Amino acid sequence: MAVTDDPAPDQWRIGVERTRAVPAQLKSFNQTDADAARTHGMTAACLDRLTDLGLDHHREGRERLFDDRDLANIALLLGLPTPLRRTMSSWSQTLLHKAEGTTTRRSVQLLAKCPEPGHAGACEYELNPAIGRCSVPGSLHERQAGRYTFQIETPNADHFLGPEHGEFVARMSAMEFHFIPPALTHDLDFATATGLADCRLGALLARQVATALGFEVRPRNGYFLAGPYMLWHNWIEILDGDWFAVDPFWLTTLARWQVPGIEAWPTVRSPQPLLWQPADEQDGRDFYYLLSHNGAPMRPAMMSAPCRS
Ligand SMILES: [Zn+2]
Known part of the structure; x- marks a missing residue:
């Protein structure tokens, strides 16, 4: 599967807009930059760009904290190399399975x-x-x-x-x-x-x-x-x-x-x-x-x- 290194600028904006459809009080801001890198394949530069576009986050001292679902949604949309995205390539075995017989x-x-x-x-x-x-x-x-x-x-x-x-x-x-x-x-x-x-x-x-x-x-x-x-x-x-x-x-x-x-x-x-x-x-x-x-x-x-x- 193609992993997009530089997704179209529109996708970044659209990704942030979609996350903002969910009210901030329903989010849990507990994901650090390190979590974002590990779980969602997002670099600090990537997070800078998203916060500039208005991604919801909290600040605690020098740490900025993000909502896990927000990051997961944006990573999916941008095609970042996350564990979920990696498992998808194995789904093709099911999708391409040649059925024989009625079951x-x-x-x-x-x-x-x-x-x-x-x-x-x-x-x-x-x-x-x-x-x-x-x-x-x-x-x-x-x-x-x-x-x-x-x-x-x-x-x-x-x-x-x-x-x-x-x-x-x-x-x-x-x-x-x-x-x-x-x-x-x-x-x-x-x-x-x-x-x-x-x-x-x-x-x-x-x-x-x-x-x-x-x-x-x-x-x-x-x-x-x-x-x-x-x-x-x-x-x-x-x-x-x-x-x-x-x-x-x-x-x-x-x-x-x-x-x-x-x-x-x-x-x-x-x-x-x-x-x-x-x-x-x-x-x-x-x-x-x-x-x-x-x-x-x-x-x-x-x-x-x-x-x-
Ligand atoms: Zn037990």
Whole structure:
């Protein structure tokens, strides 16, 4: 992937403007210059330029402090060499996977790390029983405490939305991805007013837009099968003969990030083969936690790869 050394001046200004759409009182100014360099690939000169353009920050003595989300958003927009940007190149394995047959079987590895090292007693992990119901029967094994493997099957549905969905696709493709604070992640007015959304807010907006256009939709949440680490994701399904995942917002976002392989996924294509919803139909609740540690829900690392046939 091309890493932009000198992004267009406009991008710097646009990046700062977008961060200013989020009220400063919803930010945490705790990132130093050193943090910005380490996590977001930003030099001091880069931060000077951004503060000149009006990037929110606090001063504490000689230190200037930035909001982590602001920096992450700008780094993404500018294409800076961040850890997230580096993982994107491995997503192409999923995007370019040649599907054979009606489903693809994947092996999943679920790996928990103790969230409170040093606590009294042993780590007691408990898997959400829904995993047993939505994995390939007999494939679930506990390898050691907090480490499980199982297999899933995802449909290779090759579905494209038609012209009747054109307005829905256009409106969702016009949205820009932005990490936003939890206080705004259900705020449809914020999304509409700013044109910014994260996956969760994007899925809420997609539901609102598609419903207003007269389509039957249902919310979904689960994982984007990015390789090797799976990403928690929210999307919707639309009734188009059958139920199909649709996500023009996310596909547009991946195209803007120039993720290799995204050419195969135009915004009108159903990303069904790239997604896994770990709940079954009956309980369709917002199912966020696959695992608990000593009774407290936690989110483990999830890795997946297509099984060799
Ligand atoms: Zn523990």
